[in-house]
Amino acid sequence: MTAETTQPLILEDFLPYRLNKAAEAVSQRFASIYRDRYGLTRPEWRTLATLGQFGILTATAIGAHSSMHKTKVSRAVFTLEKRRWLSRKRDDIDRRIENLELTSAGRKAYTELANVAHIFEAELLSHLGKRGENELKAGLAALEKYYNQA
Amino acid sequence: MTAETTQPLILEDFLPYRLNKAAEAVSQRFASIYRDRYGLTRPEWRTLATLGQFGILTATAIGAHSSMHKTKVSRAVFTLEKRRWLSRKRDDIDRRIENLELTSAGRKAYTELANVAHIFEAELLSHLGKRGENELKAGLAALEKYYNQA
DNA sequence: AATAGATCGTCACAATTGCAACTAAATTCA
DNA sequence: TGAATTTAGTTGCAATTGTGACGATCTATT
Numbered sequence: 247m248t249a250e251t252t253q254p255l256i257l258e259d260f261l262p263y264r265l266n267k268a269a270e271a272v273s274q275r276f277a278s279i280y281r282d283r284y285g286l287t288r289p290e291w292r293t294l295a296t297l298g299q300f301g302i303l304t305a306t307a308i309g310a311h312s313s314m315h316k317t318k319v320s321r322a323v324f325t326l327e328k329r330r331w332l333s334r335k336r337d338d339i340d341r342r343i344e345n346l347e348l349t350s351a352g353r354k355a356y357t358e359l360a361n362v363a364h365i366f367e368a369e370l371l372s373h374l375g376k377r378g379e380n381e382l383k384a385g386l387a388a389l390e391k392y393y394n395q396a
Numbered sequence: 397m398t399a400e401t402t403q404p405l406i407l408e409d410f411l412p413y414r415l416n417k418a419a420e421a422v423s424q425r426f427a428s429i430y431r432d433r434y435g436l437t438r439p440e441w442r443t444l445a446t447l448g449q450f451g452i453l454t455a456t457a458i459g460a461h462s463s464m465h466k467t468k469v470s471r472a473v474f475t476l477e478k479r480r481w482l483s484r485k486r487d488d489i490d491r492r493i494e495n496l497e498l499t500s501a502g503r504k505a506y507t508e509l510a511n512v513a514h515i516f517e518a519e520l521l522s523h524l525g526k527r528g529e530n531e532l533k534a535g536l537a538a539l540e541k542y543y544n545q546a
Numbered sequence: 547a548a549t550a551g552a553t554c555g556t557c558a559c560a561a562t563t564g565c566a567a568c569t570a571a572a573t574t575c576a
Numbered sequence: 577t578g579a580a581t582t583t584a585g586t587t588g589c590a591a592t593t594g595t596g597a598c599g600a601t602c603t604a605t606t
């Protein structure tokens with residue numbers, strides 16, 4: 247039985263609120279980089295990054311990994327294809343499936359952006375100090391451990 | 397000069413990605429509560445929570461505090477007003493301004509939801525352990541300290 | 547006091563997103 | 577085998593969100 251204390255909610259202390267604001271702030275800064283330099287949207291960047299990391303994937307797999315709705319992925323794939331940054335190939339065994347892969351132009355962009363991402367992260371971490379970095383990573387790990395199973 | 401190593405980006409280790417996924421997962425769980433029980437959208441919940449915490453505010457102030465676009469706030473205020481959870485009053489001194497305040501029905505809903513929020517947070521924290529909790533909070537604090545000024 | 551510029555909140559319109567239906571193909575199972 | 581169900585990906589439509597322009601009001605400058 248929980249105490250019925252009617253405490254007000256202090257948003258600045260409320261974890262979902264803090265997490266959201268932090269994620270939002272960090273994401274927006276990073277997004278402005280790939281938006282300004284490459285004209286990429288968030289779904290497009292995520293698709294590029296996922297393919298860059300894993301090589302050949304289906305649209306469904308991309309969506310599952312980056313928790314994007316399948317229509318979002320479908321549209322991002324379409325745009326990247328128009329840009330000739332990725333190519334599709336129908337699977338020979340299961341012909342519902344499309345195997346997606348970055349083209350060499352796509353890999354080039356990915357490599358550049360991966361580098362930018364590493365630099366961005368390093369810059370961010372440098373402001374947290376080694377202590378803050380360890381705490382943040384450990385805290386996130388604890389959270390991930392929980393909601394990845396429960 | 398940064399080393400030109402062309403390392404691939406491991407999304408699972410990339411901080412913006414991890415922060416986003418964590419925030420997303422937590423938010424969605426909490427959102428499903430206020431959505432299912434009260435039919436509130438995210439902007440509406442945020443508006444309610446901000447007003448509940450601070451008392452009387454203008455729409456602009458709500459937007460600034462919860463980092464919502466002013467049209468989003470405008471629409472959330474409209475909906476909450478229709479629901480009779482908040483009331484507007486033109487400011488006598490500056491007549492561009494509307495002073496927004498929760499009605500008693502609004503305060504009642506807020507009180508209930510604040511309680512639910514506390515319970516939700518406690519439940520979440522209980523899964524992190526005292527160690528994980530401290531780390532997460534310290535890590536977030538470090539992050540907030542950085543991007544609140546820079 | 548009058549003009550210029552800023553601010554508050556809203557609205558029309560455009561872009562983005564999500565949902566549901568759809569086609570095509572594979573799988574299940576009677 | 578073949579009918580029913582499931583899965584992959586796309587598309588049309590509806591809901592949500594963001595952009596820019598607007599009227600009203602306030603502030604600053606002269």
